[in-house]
Amino acid sequence: MEVNKVTTALDSTTLRRVLGLFATGVTVIVAGSAERAHAMTANSFTSVSLDPPLILICVQHANKMAGLLETGSHFTVNFLAQDQEQISRYFSGNKKMGDTPDFELIPWCEGSRLAECLCSLSCQVEHVFSAGDHVIFLSRVQSIYEKVSEQAPLLFWKGRYQQLAMRE
Structure with a gap:
């Protein structure tokens, strides 16, 4: 039996659960120099414009990545492929090169x-906006690497990794 419900008391637990109903792809963001690169898993990624080529990502203020990107980095x-869940889990801990031998x-x-990812976008931060507990980075895409394959994307829905059911 379907139950329809309207909620006006917007606590963070309810909001997280409801926003989790929106399926997203999974990305790993990498910033910094080769000696001090930082990486993090993110599903807060959006295409903004084709002309000019703009995307945005959102990062929590307290995250190390926010500090790195705020300098216009x-x-x-x-974009992770379906078989890269372990890589996503690894970088959800906000690792930097040298944190653990596993990074290597x-x-x-x-x-x-990342090797075997579906594609990579090389970007430059153009504008930074503070929004609640996150920072929004509006960025210009400078180059694209695209792997030519039929590999499915890694998805996240309802707080769990999911697989795309391919249709023939």
């Missing part, structure tokens, strides 16, 4: 691009 957005076990390609 260059960063890479890696992550398969990297040139620069800050």
